[in-house]
Amino acid sequence: MNTHNNTHKAREHLVALQDELEARLGRIEAERLERNAPDNEQWSDQAGLHGRDDEQMAVQLAAKGELNQIKEALTRLDAGRYGLCAVCAEEIEPERLEALPFATRCKTHAV
Numbered sequence: 001m002n003t004h005n006n007t008h009k010a011r012e013h014l015v016a017l018q019d020e021l022e023a024r025l026g027r028i029e030a031e032r033l034e035r036n037a038p039d040n041e042q043w044s045d046q047a048g049l050h051g052r053d054d055e056q057m058a059v060q061l062a063a064k065g066e067l068n069q070i071k072e073a074l075t076r077l078d079a080g081r082y083g084l085c086a087v088c089a090e091e092i093e094p095e096r097l098e099a100l101p102f103a104t105r106c107k108t109h110a111v
């Protein structure tokens with residue numbers, strides 16, 4: 001077994017995803033602040049803009065949720081519990097972790 005090497009790769013993958021999500025959230029927030037600036041007040045009554053806000057809110061929530069999962073996965077890595085199924089405590093399939101590095105369940109117990 002080559003667990004050390006695998007967790008090293010997983011950590012790199014997770015950190016890269018984390019950086020990407022944080023950058024995405026930063027962009028969304030910057031855009032939102034720009035739109036809500038007093039200069040743009042004339043636009044605030046437009047329905048289309050509110051729709052866009054909702055859409056961005058959903059994207060933002062999804063990104064935040066994913067970011068939390070990544071942070072939890074990094075915590076599990078530090079604790080040496082990474083890649084174990086939360087239900088049966090067996091190792092999660094490597095190809096599943098490759099596709100979903102913050103997976104907490106094996107294929108059998110995936111929701």
Ligand SMILES: [Zn+2]
Pocket residue numbers: 085086087088089090105106107108109
């Ligand atoms: Zn399982």
